[in-house]
Amino acid sequence: MQLFKRGLAYRKKAAVNWCPADKTVLANEQVIAGACERCGSKVEQRFLEQWFFRISNYAARLLDNLDHIDWSETTKTAQRNWVGRSDGAEITFRIVIPGSVSDEGSSPGAPGASHGAGEADPSAPSAPRDDRRDDIVVFTTRPDTIFGATYMVLAPEHPLVERLATPDRRESIQAYRDATARQDIVTRKVAKEKTGVFTGSYAVNPATGAEIPIWIADYVLMEYGTGAIMAVPGHDERDFEFAQIFELPIVRVIAGPGQDAMTPLEAPYVDDDAGRLVNSGPFDGLFVADAKRAVVQWLAGREAAKAVVNYRLHDWCVSRQRYWGPPIPIIYCDVCGPRAVPERDLPVVLPDVPDFRPDDTGVSPLARHEQWYRVPCPDCGREARRETDVSDTFLDSAWYFLRYPSAHRDDVPFDPVMTKRWLPVTSYIGGNEHAVLHLMYARFITMVLHDMGHLDFEEPFQRFRAHGHIIREGAKMSKTKGNIVNPDQYYEQWGADTFRTYLMYLGPFQEGGDFRDLSISGPRSFLNRLWLAVTEATTGGSPDPVVMRKLHQTIRKVSDDIPRLSYNTAVAAMMEYMNVVRKGERAPHRAEVEPLVQLVSPFAPHIAEELWERLGHERSIFDSGWPVCDEVLAREDTIELAVQVNGKLRGTIEVARDIGQEGALTMALADAQVARFVAGTPRKVVFVPGRLINIVV
RNA sequence: GCGGGGGUGGCGAAACGGUAGACGCGGGGGACUUAAAAUCCCCUCCGGGUAACCGGGUGCGGGUUCGAAUCCCGCCCCCCGCACCA
Numbered sequence: 001m002q003l004f005k006r007g008l009a010y011r012k013k014a015a016v017n018w019c020p021a022d023k024t025v026l027a028n029e030q031v032i033a034g035a036c037e038r039c040g041s042k043v044e045q046r047f048l049e050q051w052f053f054r055i056s057n058y059a060a061r062l063l064d065n066l067d068h069i070d071w072s073e074t075t076k077t078a079q080r081n082w083v084g085r086s087d088g089a090e091i092t093f094r095i096v097i098p099g100s101v102s103d104e105g106s107s108p109g110a111p112g113a114s115h116g117a118g119e120a121d122p123s124a125p126s127a128p129r130d131d132r133r134d135d136i137v138v139f140t141t142r143p144d145t146i147f148g149a150t151y152m153v154l155a156p157e158h159p160l161v162e163r164l165a166t167p168d169r170r171e172s173i174q175a176y177r178d179a180t181a182r183q184d185i186v187t188r189k190v191a192k193e194k195t196g197v198f199t200g201s202y203a204v205n206p207a208t209g210a211e212i213p214i215w216i217a218d219y220v221l222m223e224y225g226t227g228a229i230m231a232v233p234g235h236d237e238r239d240f241e242f243a244q245i246f247e248l249p250i251v252r253v254i255a256g257p258g259q260d261a262m263t264p265l266e267a268p269y270v271d272d273d274a275g276r277l278v279n280s281g282p283f284d285g286l287f288v289a290d291a292k293r294a295v296v297q298w299l300a301g302r303e304a305a306k307a308v309v310n311y312r313l314h315d316w317c318v319s320r321q322r323y324w325g326p327p328i329p330i331i332y333c334d335v336c337g338p339r340a341v342p343e344r345d346l347p348v349v350l351p352d353v354p355d356f357r358p359d360d361t362g363v364s365p366l367a368r369h370e371q372w373y374r375v376p377c378p379d380c381g382r383e384a385r386r387e388t389d390v391s392d393t394f395l396d397s398a399w400y401f402l403r404y405p406s407a408h409r410d411d412v413p414f415d416p417v418m419t420k421r422w423l424p425v426t427s428y429i430g431g432n433e434h435a436v437l438h439l440m441y442a443r444f445i446t447m448v449l450h451d452m453g454h455l456d457f458e459e460p461f462q463r464f465r466a467h468g469h470i471i472r473e474g475a476k477m478s479k480t481k482g483n484i485v486n487p488d489q490y491y492e493q494w495g496a497d498t499f500r501t502y503l504m505y506l507g508p509f510q511e512g513g514d515f516r517d518l519s520i521s522g523p524r525s526f527l528n529r530l531w532l533a534v535t536e537a538t539t540g541g542s543p544d545p546v547v548m549r550k551l552h553q554t555i556r557k558v559s560d561d562i563p564r565l566s567y568n569t570a571v572a573a574m575m576e577y578m579n580v581v582r583k584g585e586r587a588p589h590r591a592e593v594e595p596l597v598q599l600v601s602p603f604a605p606h607i608a609e610e611l612w613e614r615l616g617h618e619r620s621i622f623d624s625g626w627p628v629c630d631e632v633l634a635r636e637d638t639i640e641l642a643v644q645v646n647g648k649l650r651g652t653i654e655v656a657r658d659i660g661q662e663g664a665l666t667m668a669l670a671d672a673q674v675a676r677f678v679a680g681t682p683r684k685v686v687f688v689p690g691r692l693i694n695i696v697v
Numbered sequence: 698g699c700g701g702g703g704g705u706g707g708c709g710a711a712a713c714g715g716u717a718g719a720c721g722c723g724g725g726g727g728a729c730u731u732a733a734a735a736u737c738c739c740c741u742c743c744g745g746g747u748a749a750c751c752g753g754g755u756g757c758g759g760g761u762u763c764g765a766a767u768c769c770c771g772c773c774c775c776c777c778g779c780a781c782c783a
Contacts, residue, residue, distance in 0.1 A: 074701045074778080081700065081779060088783080140783060153783090191698095191781045217781095224782045231783085237698090238781055312782055432701095432778075468702095469777080505721075507709060511702075512776080519709065519722040526721090528735075569711070572720035579720090585737070642716040647764040649716050673750085686763050692715050696763050 001329050001340045008054045008448060011338070014317060017185050018046040024358045025321050043184040050319040051328055051389065055444045059083050059311040061458075062443055071464040072510070078435035084312025088141035089296045090226065091305045093152060093203035095134040096211055098166055136160060136203055136214075139225030139310055142232065143299070144291035146207045147280040148253035149230035150243070152214045153196065155222035156180040164214055166200025173197050173216065180218045194219055194242040205230075206304040207281070207295070217242065225310055233268065240268040253279045254288060316441065318392045323356035323365040325390025333377035333384040341386075342378050348386070364388040398441040399449075401425050401460060416454075424457045429565075432466035439464070465565060468512030477515070485515060497604035498524045504567035504603055526575050527604055529582055534597060534611045536587050543589040545633075550580045551592055552634035555627045558599045567603075574599055590615070595627035642692035643668045645677040661687035668693050 003009040017026040021041040025048075036043055055062075063083045066076045136152065154161055156177045165173045176197045180188070196217030203214050219238055220229055233243035233250040243250050254275040269275065277283045277291050286294060299305030319328065327348040329341035341348055351372040356365050366372060366388035377384035399413075405422040406415040424446075430438075442460050450458040472483045490499040501523040507513050554577040561570035577596065581588045594615060601608035601621050612621035636657055641664060643651045651673040655664060665685055668674050677697070684696040 072701095077701060078778060084779095084782065086782075138783080142783080189781065194781085219781045219783090221782065229783045236783070238783075241781095310782080435778080471776085505709090513709075516709075516722095522721040525735090532736075568709090569720080572711075575720055582737085640716080644715080644764070647715090647762090652716065684763060686715090688715055692764090694715080694763055 001343075001346075002452060003053055003448060004330065004338075004340050006448070006452070008057070009051060009318075010054065011049055011051055013047050014050045014052070015045050015185055016048055016050070016317075018044045020044060043186075045181060045184055045188075048319075048321070050317050051330075051387075051391075052315040052317050053444070055316045055440070056311060056313050058444050058447055059085070059313045060309075061447060062313070062440065065443075065459055069459050069464075070462060072432070072466045075432055075435045075439065075464060075466055078432070079440060082313065082436040082440065086141050086310045086312075088139055088308060088310060089143040089299075089305050090137050090139050090308045091143060091146065091206065091230065091299060092303070093136045093138065093206060093230070095136060095160075095164065095214075096202040096204060097134075097164060098200060098202075134160075134163070136228050137226045138228045138230045139308060140230055142235065142292070143295045143305065144277060144280075144283070144286075144288050145232040145235050145253055146205065146230065146295055146299075147277075147283075148232045148234045148251045149205050149207075149212065150210075150233060150249040150251055151212045151231045152203045153217045153220045153229050153231050153239075153242070154199075154214065155220045155227040156216045156218055157222040158216070158227045161199065161216055164199040164201040169198065169200040173199060176216060183218070188218060189221070191219075194238070194245055196242065196246065198246075206299055206302070213248070215242075215246070223314060224312065235268050235270055237268055237270065251279060253277060316392075316444070318395055319389040320392055321358060321364045322390055323350065323353075323358075325393065326396070327366065328387040328389055328391050330387040331375055331378060331384050332387065333380060333382060335382055336377055336379045336384075338387075339378050339384075345378075350390075364390065366390070394437060394441050395445075397438050398445040401442070402449075402455075419455065423455075424459060425461045427463045427465075428461040429465050429467055431469065435466070465510060468508070468510055470512060470515045472515040490520070494520055494524055495606075497607045498527055500605075501527065501571060501603045505571040507568055509565045509567050522575075523571070526571075526578060527600075527607055529578050530593075530596070530600060530604075531607065531611065533578065533581050533588050534593050535614065537590040537593050538587050539590050541589065543591040547580055547588070547592050548633055549636070550577055551595060552629045552631075555595060555599065556629035556634060559626070559629065562602070571603060597621065598624060598627050639690055641668075641690075643671065643674050644692060644694040645674065646696055647694055648677075650674050650677050657690065660689075661685065661693070664693045665695070668695065 018024075019026055019036040019039065019041055021039045022036060025046075026036060026043060035041060063080060063085055066079060069076075136154070138152065140146075154164075157180070161173065161177070176195075194217060196215045196219075199214045199216060201214050202211040204210070205212055215231075219242070220227065229239075231239040231242065231248075232253075233239040233248065234252045235254055240250065242248070252269070254269055255278045256269055256275045275288045277286050277288070280286075280291070282298075283291050283294060296305050296307050300307075327350065329346060329348050331339045331341055333339055351366070351369055353365070353369055353372075355368065358365055359368075361367075366386075373386040373388055375384060375386055376382065402414040402419060402423065405418040406412070409415050439461070446455060446460040447458045449455045470477050472485065477484045487496075487499060494502075498520065502520045505523055554573050557573040558570045561567065561573070574596065581592055581596075597608050597611050597615070598621060601612075605622075609621050612624070617624065638654055639657050640652045641655045641659070642649060643653055651668075651671050653664075653667050653671055655667060659667075664687060665682075669678060674695070678695055679697065682695045682697055686694040686696070688694075
């Protein structure tokens, strides 16, 4: 509702995927090769009035902020690609419709006949017309190639198509538009053999003055840029393919290394770093990067072009024609238009109805319940009706983290004091499949709430790390694929603590891998041995200093590893310590194992809590704090120093921790094994304190 | 096609440019036990050698360095995202 009031929520007609058998709208992800993922029926395209959020208004911020937040690089890259910034220009082309009043007497002839580039005089470009109604604006990232634009393509849905279609072409154009509309949204956007139809009309290339044919083709999408392109087959793969099929002229306007302006084109030349302009009048010889600016500037002087940034990011469609979901809180009044439901009437509660399934009309199940949707207009009191669509569940997940600390408040979504204290989220871990959905939506909603003054931060998650995915039966585990492993069987056989510890120990947290359950007995026996060590621990005498040293080294290691998400090495370190504690048959001292129970507690909380109680503590282990490494106790007095000769390991020597190079060299040379390889005086000695000494001979 | 992550024993994996394979699984041998479980002790990268040791070894080919799994250049393969976005 707040988005609506700020003009960030709006309604428009949009194409959706519709499964005729399941009678439901499908997400693009649920359409596999043009068919419904569940029943295999051929999916159709339908046009429905839907609610959208203007996330595209935030494209620049969603992109720029990525440079300042601590997220996995892979997730940031996915978001950058999704937002998809393109720097380019909009260029205006004048239209020439044969036989109409705007036809200025030219005789176009057949498409592609004699409308090549380069024959016009670019120093005398055609003057801009006052009447711009019939102009076509295209978006391009390659304004430098305009001298090679030999035809134009509009999306079949482009509103000017009807005007451009000459009488002899109308029928085939309508047939093509119908065929395009019948395609489902997914196959429409998949690269395939190019198809298209000539409209019969022409556009004037503002650089060359040439009249170039205007085609429609479904490889141009209405929703990106302006829905129209200038086609440069000499330097674009798609245009090249199209031009070959329909025998349209292909002109070279950029030459790169190893090919000059005369070499015939067998494939488009798309390198934009090394190329220089040719056949481009005053711009010949310029590098592409410079030409981009120069051409736009030149055309801008005649109001035929302007620099433009385009984003791939589309507005977020939030309407769902389902029963289960939060009803969109809007009331339609014939007089007042769409009105927000007054705050005092929120939330809009779903009616208790028996028939909540979608039907084949494509409208929401709620639209069948007149007694629910008929309400008076909140402004004028006249008869009005509720919106009957519900909102996308992603809308809820886009702000749930704001609600969590404030779940006790019934009167507001989130408590300002709690929000200030707990948010933004310091560390967030999730699947990378959310990189462009949940994580993008949550950032957008947070930015909006920030702009409205409700939050003092605009990024919800300071740090994000993506966990890996466990692969099973060749696929990522998922509920819809049915290849999940049910943890219940593991809880029963091994216990939840063992299973948790095993999962953390399995491998690097941020990488995935194939599922296998062969080695769960390792973590299990570790916990068994922990249990024995703690329950058999004595309090008499004093702890073994060697064991205590290892204990404090382990505290340091585990404390370092957990924030790095290096859980597998943390568990390994604890196992390693356990091997020291339970060496032989000796009963460990209590001081040797008590801090270990605390280290284990995040991994095996139940056993840790139980052992903690058996150690005589009355309060929970989770109130006990975290053990701290005592660096004095952890320090080694003597170390093993590696001895290399010419970089090859020839032995190790036991030396004082802080031994210097001189002492180490003397001891190393005294070692018989080392001496065998050292003949004469060393040419060079490399000494790495505490690590190794390398004698170069 | 574009982008990201990987390639190390029989397996999962460790390793600030500094002793490759920690830790665990699997395998082999042994102690305790009537027996089993649990526990405890050894061995387990490859080749040679009774052994001490020697040689080789981190996908492939080069390079930098006293020293490379790690850094650089050029390849090969696998996984994951995105993709007719002008």
